[in-house]
Amino acid sequence: MKMNRLKQKIFLIVRFFWEKIFGKTKNIYIYALQNRAKQANNNMKNLNSFFGKAAIAATLFVAGCSGGYNGQLIGELDRPRWNPITPYGMVFVPSGVLHIGPGDQDVNSAYNSKAKQISVVGFYMDDTEITNNEYRQFVNWVRDSVGHTLLEHTTENDAGKTQIDWKQKIEWNGKEANEQLDQIYYPENQRIWGRKELDPNKLHYVYEWYDLKGASLTKNRGKDRTSFIKKEATPIYPDTLCWVRDFTYSYNEPMTRHYFSHPAFDDYPVVGVNWFQAKAFCAWRTRFWEDYKTAKGEPLLDEFRLPTEFEWEYAARGGKKNQPYPWGGPYVRNSKGCILANFKPGRGNYPEDGGFYTVRADAYWPNDYGLYNMAGNASEWTSSAFYENAYSFVHDLNPDIRYDAEGNESETLKRKSIRGGSWKDIGYYIQCGTRNWEYADSAKSYVGFRCITTFLGRDIMDSK
Numbered sequence: 001m002k003m004n005r006l007k008q009k010i011f012l013i014v015r016f017f018w019e020k021i022f023g024k025t026k027n028i029y030i031y032a033l034q035n036r037a038k039q040a041n042n043n044m045k046n047l048n049s050f051f052g053k054a055a056i057a058a059t060l061f062v063a064g065c066s067g068g069y070n071g072q073l074i075g076e077l078d079r080p081r082w083n084p085i086t087p088y089g090m091v092f093v094p095s096g097v098l099h100i101g102p103g104d105q106d107v108n109s110a111y112n113s114k115a116k117q118i119s120v121v122g123f124y125m126d127d128t129e130i131t132n133n134e135y136r137q138f139v140n141w142v143r144d145s146v147g148h149t150l151l152e153h154t155t156e157n158d159a160g161k162t163q164i165d166w167k168q169k170i171e172w173n174g175k176e177a178n179e180q181l182d183q184i185y186y187p188e189n190q191r192i193w194g195r196k197e198l199d200p201n202k203l204h205y206v207y208e209w210y211d212l213k214g215a216s217l218t219k220n221r222g223k224d225r226t227s228f229i230k231k232e233a234t235p236i237y238p239d240t241l242c243w244v245r246d247f248t249y250s251y252n253e254p255m256t257r258h259y260f261s262h263p264a265f266d267d268y269p270v271v272g273v274n275w276f277q278a279k280a281f282c283a284w285r286t287r288f289w290e291d292y293k294t295a296k297g298e299p300l301l302d303e304f305r306l307p308t309e310f311e312w313e314y315a316a317r318g319g320k321k322n323q324p325y326p327w328g329g330p331y332v333r334n335s336k337g338c339i340l341a342n343f344k345p346g347r348g349n350y351p352e353d354g355g356f357y358t359v360r361a362d363a364y365w366p367n368d369y370g371l372y373n374m375a376g377n378a379s380e381w382t383s384s385a386f387y388e389n390a391y392s393f394v395h396d397l398n399p400d401i402r403y404d405a406e407g408n409e410s411e412t413l414k415r416k417s418i419r420g421g422s423w424k425d426i427g428y429y430i431q432c433g434t435r436n437w438e439y440a441d442s443a444k445s446y447v448g449f450r451c452i453t454t455f456l457g458r459d460i461m462d463s464k
């Protein structure tokens with residue numbers, strides 16, 4: 001991971017200075033010239049005489065300079081340059097085929113992972129689970145957005161719509177009491193030891209997403225497109241009490257007190273986030289990136305989102321076929337006897353692998369795609385609804401199974417697939433093919449997540 005991040009940093013620095021020296025327009029100009037030269041070349045191949053070639057090339061050059069097309073179908077020339085940049089902290093996972101199904105004995109006789117061949121399109125994936133500190137960036141962004149709203153720091157955009165004015169400052173630690181801003185803190189009668197602490201129940205992330213699946217149904221043809229805009233308001237602070245709730249007759253209160261907030265755990269995976277919170281994080285990350293790219297006038301990526309359970313398994317296997325673990329298999333130790341992941345090894349020796357609870361998200365060795373902790377540490381939310389027999393009916397092309405159950409529907413329909421197993425699981429549950437689930441609204445001390453974004457294009461090597 002460190003090498004990948006170093007390479008990305010070097011690339012960003014070189015790109016920064018290139019744009020400073022030559023400017024972005026120069027890049028576009030060079031691209032347009034290259035494009036025109038290519039088109040001219042193609043046209044030339046169809047001509048028999050040298051003079052004919054020279055005449056056409058000259059004509060295209062002259063016509064190109066005047067911004068015309070000389071009557072030729074050559075496509076729009078002033079298109080943005082698309083040079084995919086791997087988002088910081090992500091790695092590329094190329095398109096390929098995967099044989100889903102158990103990598104070893106079905107010890108529970110669950111019969112929920114029938115072997116099947118599927119194809120998955122390439123994507124970028126976070127090389128580690130989302131960490132506490134990364135998630136904190138989201139929490140603080142939402143805190144600031146609520147603060148700005150309470151202080152009425154708003155402005156109108158070009159369309160006349162009211163939006164937050166991010167240029168204004170919030171004095172979170174101001175000496176004078178601010179009645180408006182104080183609404184975000186616990187009221188005095190609910191403070192512990194008189195401490196002025198943020199009330200997590202006030203931190204809601206409000207966002208919209210577009211239901212393309214609904215819009216694509218034939219029965220919905222011609223409907224008002226705004227009827228497919230879905231609005232969500234998600235409380236986003238992690239449930240820190242999960243550490244106490246998850247284990248009875250067990251003392252884990254220090255983790256409740258410190259896991260999300262103490263710098264000791266900054267680089268550890270965020271846990272205690274339910275499926276809706278993970279989804280809200282992805283929506284925020286998409287918007288955060290898009291706002292930045294739009295301001296720079298650069299093309300966007302596809303959205304950040306949770307992986308389907310199939311994408312997750314494909315990535316976890318790291319290109320290895322029919323192997324139980326991301327590093328291959330069938331053992332959980334390497335040839336030197338070192339355990340290769342954070343879980344509950346042996347007969348229940350939690351710390352034997354070096355990790356008691358969770359460990360740093362970049363601990364141990366990555367798999368062949370550069371992904372860390374695809375086995376163990378924190379189990380990970382996927383976008384997929386959990387159906388025992390899903391493998392029997394999902395498509396073999398980018399399989400995807402989503403279902404957003406309403407409040408009054410069966411609890412069974414509210415299950416989401418989680419993958420990879422965690423620090424509290426035995427070896428079977430950290431295998432690539434082992435399926436498991438949690439209710440979407442449950443926050444657990446052993447479930448976190450990581451994001452992916454579909455790669456736009458055929459393969460990352462095409463642009464090199």
Ligand SMILES: [Ca+2]
Pocket residue numbers: 342343344345349350351352353354355356357423
């Ligand atoms: Ca462990």
Ligand SMILES: [Ca+2]
Pocket residue numbers: 129373374375376377378379380420421
């Ligand atoms: Ca994991």
